[in-house]
Amino acid sequence: MTSLKDNARPRDARVKPVxxxxxxxxxxxxxxxxxxxxxRGRYSTDASIYQVMPVGVVIPRDQHDLKLTLDxxxxxRVPVLARGAGTSQCGQTVGEAVVIDNSRWLNQIVEFDAEARTVVVEPGIVLDHLNAWLKPHGLWYPVDVSTSAQCTLGGMAGNNSCGSRSIRYGNMVHNVLGIDAWLADGSEGSFGFxxxxxxxxxxxxxxxxxxxxAVGVAPDIREHFPKVLRRVGGYNLDIFHCQNPKPYDAEGRVNLAHLLVGSEGTLAVSRRIKLKLSPLPEHKVLGVVNFPTFYQAMDVTQHIVTLDPSAVELVDRTMIELSLENPSFRPVIEKALIxxxxxxxxxxxxxxxxxxxLASLASLNELLAELGLPGCVVDMPEPAEQKAxxxxxxxxxxxMMSMKGDGKPVSFIEDCAVPLEHLAEYTDxxxxxxxxxxxxGTWYAHASVGTLHVRPILDMRRGGAEKMREIAEQxxxxxxxxxxxxxxxxxxxxxxxxxxxxxxxxxxxDAFKEVKRRFDPDNLLNPGKIVDTPKMxxxxxxxxxxxxxxIPLSPVFDWSPWDVKRDPLTGEQSAPGTGGDVTHGLAMAVEMCNNNGHCRKFDAGTMCPSYRITRDEQHLTRGRANTLRLALSGQLDGEGLASDDVKEALDLCVSCKGCKRDCPTGVDMAKFKIEARTARAKAKGLSLRDxxxxxxxxxxxxxxxxxxxxxxxxxxxxxSxxxxxxxxxxxxxxxxKFRGNFLAEHQGQxxxxxxxxLLFVDxxxxYMESENARAAKRVLERAGYQVHLNVKPGERPLCCGRTYLSSGQFDKAxxxxxxSLDHLMPFVERGVSIVGLEPSCLLSLRDEFLQYGFGEAAQRLAESALLFEEFLVKAHDAGELPLELKPVGHARALLHGHCHQKAFDALRPVERVLAWIPELEVVTIESSCCGMAGSFGYEAEHYDASQKMAELSLLPTIREAGDDAVLVADGTSCRHQIxxxxxxxxxxxARLLEQALA
Known part of the structure; x- marks a missing residue:
């Protein structure tokens, strides 16, 4: 482990030059x-198993900055390493160099020719953003890798990326027409035919x-270059000898840009990339073939490809089971299974x-029946189902990486590609x-071209390296x-x-080394990759x-569910808290982040609102997780969670819990922030504002x-x-504005x-918007319910404790x-639902309450705790909601979901409830966090960030709405921000439903 602290010691001879x-x-x-x-620590990792501390990081503002950095x-005489989203899985984008992050600013579309079907882009543009821009023109860039929401075209060119549909469109190298680049000597070069x-x-x-x-080693090229489509190792010297099944250029012309594709930034630094585009397919259908054995799936693939599909992708049992555990993926994967x-x-x-x-889909069903597997295909002709x-x-x-515990699927042999006729035997x-x-091993990915992402489950802390070497050799x-x-x-x-x-x-x-020497004689471009590399x-x-x-620590929440041991062969897990030292459960939860960068997306979902306005790695879920990991392993200043570095990294986190839902490995930064705020408060004290x-x-x-x-x-x-x-x-x-006291007014009524x-009034x-509580009580009573309230005579109202959590006062929370638990349990025990109005408060009963160490009682409370609209939907579906509703005089309801509603998949019940109101069209605003986030938007240093978050989509959408639209938002902060x-x-x-009561 390379220590940041080691690199900063005065005895390091490089400190002064650096x-x-x-x-x-x-x-x-x-x-x-x-x-x-x-x-530097945040840029020391990518999606691989490696960590190498860079000399420093530069984020160039424009091409002139990029040129200056290289000069x-x-x-x-310090190496440089150009990087995009940092999603590489083999350690291409980590090294002892100045890391140049092109993703923030060098991401423009430079030229576009619809007739010629070409586009010129800067290296930092994200694939999904490019394709969204191309869609109105009926074109797309078809190298559709799984990280398309965050990966950059420059990174894809560096890795010679492939994608799910390479069987039809080929790899990156087949779809690049030219590259303008800076060479190691400072000159500019245009690489093309x-x-x-x-x-x-x-x-x-x-x-x-x-x-x-290349001519000198032509016999070796013919002998040793693999004859499979998926071959991305070394340098593409075969551009002069087209040995691959799919030539790099359809006309057989030699394109020198294809030498740079797959060179991992070791030969030049890209300025602009010219891409070949393809017509966007107008119609797609999907057939999901279910197999009783893994071997059959592999064996049948060679027959399926004869039907000319555009993709054949594998999902194994492990991935199916893990998907079923994810609330976001479960309903999707269930539809695909037989x-x-x-x-x-x-x-x-x-x-x-x-x-x-559709005829091809029918042929797939017929083929499987002929092969002895009738009725094994789930047809999905609808675009929405396919996309999901x-x-x-x-x-x-x-x-795959969402497995809890220290044992994780490790990437090192996952990209081996074999001819299809050998695929089943090879996997066996x-x-x-x-x-x-x-x-x-865990298996998924590109069955169509014989490349399966297989990752054996290893614990790299305990004997994993030795097994890694042995498995790789075999x-x-x-x-x-x-x-x-x-x-x-x-x-x-x-x-x-x-x-x-x-x-x-x-x-x-040796020929590859000579190519590297000619391009980069001083070995300053991403050294240690492709040639003269270290051992894996x-x-x-x-x-x-x-x-x-x-480092030793005493977390305030119970993180024992993350401290488990997993048997790699059986998949069985130990009981929570028995995997090792239970104080490390928090660190293990932080380490669930695998650096794949899924949180870098900013055109869908909820996470990460602060990254969307800053494009700054520090304010990204991944960047924060890396900062926490470094702090918890003693690689920063020794103060752990109370450190200034942790405080700065979490500064713009609005605790939206978007990562809790959108992050496939379940990183919950909001809860990590509570741990950090509590540690900081204990070490540094509380401000008056806190x-x-x-x-x-x-x-x-x-x-x-x-x-x-x-x-x-x-x-x-x-x-004031x-x-x-x-x-x-x-x-x-x-x-x-404090006005009224609903609970005092309605106690005992x-x-x-x-x-x-029981109506849990927050x-x-x-005290601020008691009209909401009155409306909810009236609706529930009209539906035939006796409404109890969360207060006892002579006592303070019950409270979820969220304000204490957000200010670092954990013990009070x-x-x-x-x-609250003690008061509510008698109601829970007799089957009474606990219904709340404010998402962040009520959902605390389903989230934070479970990690206080309260045991089974907290779990039972969580199962009984429902948001107002969730309760109404549940009662409606059970035939226990005799409500008669009338129109409310609005044509549309424009709905903004609270972040926690989205995180807990609780927005759909709001949509359903609003749809009960006659003559009302329900339109959900596609937005991330509103930016108010409790006290965040009130804080002077965060006001500008708060407004920028709101201006991403929420406020512009509302300003465009006509007077016929009623605005609906369940969150107190959301309503204030609007x-x-x-x-x-x-x-x-609740107020809109009250208006609709007949």
Whole structure:
């Protein structure tokens, strides 16, 4: 494990030169220059098992910045490493170099020719964003990798990425027409068809030199380059000898840009990339083939491809089971299953003629019946169903990595590719290899081209490295036996670089070294990749090595469910908390982040709102998880969760819980933030603002009683401004309005009825917007329920404790939770539902309450706790909701979902309830967090960020809405943000239902 602290010690002879380098870069660049320990740590990993601390990080603002960075680093003789989203799985984008992050600014579309079907892009553009821009033109870039929502075209070119539909469209190299790049000597080169290159110049010189090398080793190219489509190892010297089944260029022309594709940034740094586009398929159908055995799935693939599908993708039993455990994926995967298959194949047909695709789907069913598997296909002709299932498949890596405990599926042989006729036998023998080493493999991905992402489950802290080496050697023997490729998709990097010589032989390996020397004589471009690479199991590069240690800590939540041991062969897990030292459950939960970067998406889902407005790795779920991991393993300043680095990384986290739902490995940054805030409060103390936020439930009755005085103070600008400044509150915000006390007014007023419900009225809906509680009570009583309230005579109202959690006062939050639990359990025991109005409060009963250590009682409460609209839907479906509703005078209801509603899949019940109102169209706003997030939007230092989050989509959509639209938002913070940002009022769904009561 390379320590950040080691790199920063004065005895390091590089400190002074590195300091000078950082100073010069900061002085001359417009972009960001990050040489601090935490920033370097966040860029020390990618989606691989490796961690290497970079010299520093540069985020260039424009192409001039990129050129300056290369020039300054070359003058200092410091290596550089260009990187996009950092999703590489073999360690290509980690190294002891200046990391250049192109993803934030160098992401523009430069040229587009619809008629020629070409586009020129900068390297930092994300694939999904490019395809969204191309869609209106009926075109797309068809190398559709599973990380399409976050990966960049520059990274894809560097890795020679492939994608699910390579059987039809080929790999990246087949779809790149040209690359403009900076060379190691500082010159600019345009790489394209050799017959179009200038007669003189650096690029012509390189073309002639590489051709001479290739001609010299032509027999070895013919002998040792694998004859499979999925071959991405080494350098593409076969551009001069088209040996692959699918030539790089359809006309057989030599394109020097194809040498850079797959070179992993070791030969040049891309400026612009010219891409070949394809017509967007008008119609797609999907057949999901269910197999009783894994072997059958592999054996049948060679027959399925004869039907000319556009994709054939595998999902194995392990991935099926893990998908069923994910609330987001469960309903999708269930529709694809027939019984309990050991594996399924996703077979897609695509083209311009819908009837032709349906005929192909029918042919698939007939073929399987002929092969002895009748009735094993689930037909999915509808686009929505297909998209949902493809999204599950795309999340395959993250789903696999969602296993709890230290044993994880490890990537090192996952991209071996073999001819289809050997696929079943190869997978069978490789499974035997795993079993000999006491483990099992997880399988998914590209059956159509013989590339299966197989990952044996290993614990890299305890003997994993030794098993990794042994399995790799035995797997490579199988690859050679079946004349396959050891690197079939994800490149070489640190993981497979040492296998380049094994795959291609010493002569070709020497030729690769000569190519590298001609392009980069001083070895300054991503050194240690493809040629002169370290061993794959060189422990100093491992993120989790045998000397990896977690610092002692006492987390406040119960994290024992993450501290488990898993038997790799049987899949059985130990009981929670028995896997090791239970104090490490928190660290193990943090380590669930596999760095795949799924959180970098910002055009769908909820996470991560702070990244969407900053594009900053520090304010990304992955970046925060890396910061926490480094802190919890003692690799930062030694203060652990209380450190300044952790505080800064979590500063813009709005605790939206979008990651809890959207992250396939279940990283819950909101809960990590509670741990960090609590640790920080214990170490540094609380501010007055923190205390005011936390104690709101206690002083709210007094504030409500003297609301007139508070309103008068608000109307005194000088006084109000000084108070806000003293407290660190945004001057643009009004103070919260305390008005009324619903629980005090309605205590003991429960009307008798045959059915009971307890209305859990939170602080906000009790003292600030009591009209919501009144509306909910009236609706429930009209439905025939006796409504109990969360208060006892002479006692404070029950409270979920969320304000204490958000301000770092964990002990007080837990005490409030205990008080609520004790009061509510008698109701729970007699089957009474606990119904809440404020999502963040009620859902605490289903989330944080389960990690206080309250045992079975908390679980039973969680099962009884429902949001208002969830309860109504449940009662309606049970035939226990005799409500008669009338129109409310609005044509549309524009619905904004609270982040926690989305995280717990609780927004659909709101949509259903609103749909009961006659003559009302329900439109859900596609948005992330509103930006208010409790007290976050009130804090002076966060006001601008809060507004930017709201302006992403929420506020613009509301401003465009007509007067006929009623705005619905269940969250108190959401309603306040909507009012402040648009001047319009939003209402809780309970109030709209009250208006609709006949």
């Amino acid at each position: 300091t000078d380098l950082a100073a010069r870069l900061s002085r001359e660049l417009q972009g960001e220059v990050l040489f601090d320990n935490a920033s 300054i680093a070359r003058d200092a 050799v017959d179009e290159l200038p007669a003189t110049g650096r690029v012509r010189e390189l073309a002639e030199g590489v051709k001479a090398i 019984g309990k298959p050991e594996a399924i194949l996703l077979v897609e047909f695509a083209g311009a003629d819908c009837d032709a695709q 299932l493809w999204n599950v498949r795309k999340a395959g890596l993250n789903i 023998k490789l499974t035997e290899v795993f079993h000999r080493h006491g483990t099992e 797997a490579s023997a199988l690859v050679r036996e079946y004349k396959g490729a050891y690197s079939g998709e994800h490149g070489d990097g640190l993981c497979r670089g040492e296998w380049v010589a094994w795959q291609f032989g010493s002569t070709l390996n 199991d060189e422990e100093r590069y491992f993120r989790f090595s045998s000397d990896y240690r977690r 205390r005011l936020v936390g104690e709101m439930p206690r002083y709210a009755p007094w504030a409500s009683r003297f609301s007139g005085l508070l309103s008068a103070a608000e109307r005194m600008p000088f006084f 401004r000084r108070v806000k400044q003293a407290l660190g509150l945004a001057e643009q915000r009004d103070f919260p 429960a009307a008798q009825a045959s059915r009971e419900v 602080t906000f809906n009790n 837990k005490a409030e939770a205990r008080r 009012r402040d940002g648009s001047g319009r009022e939003a209402m809780h769904v």
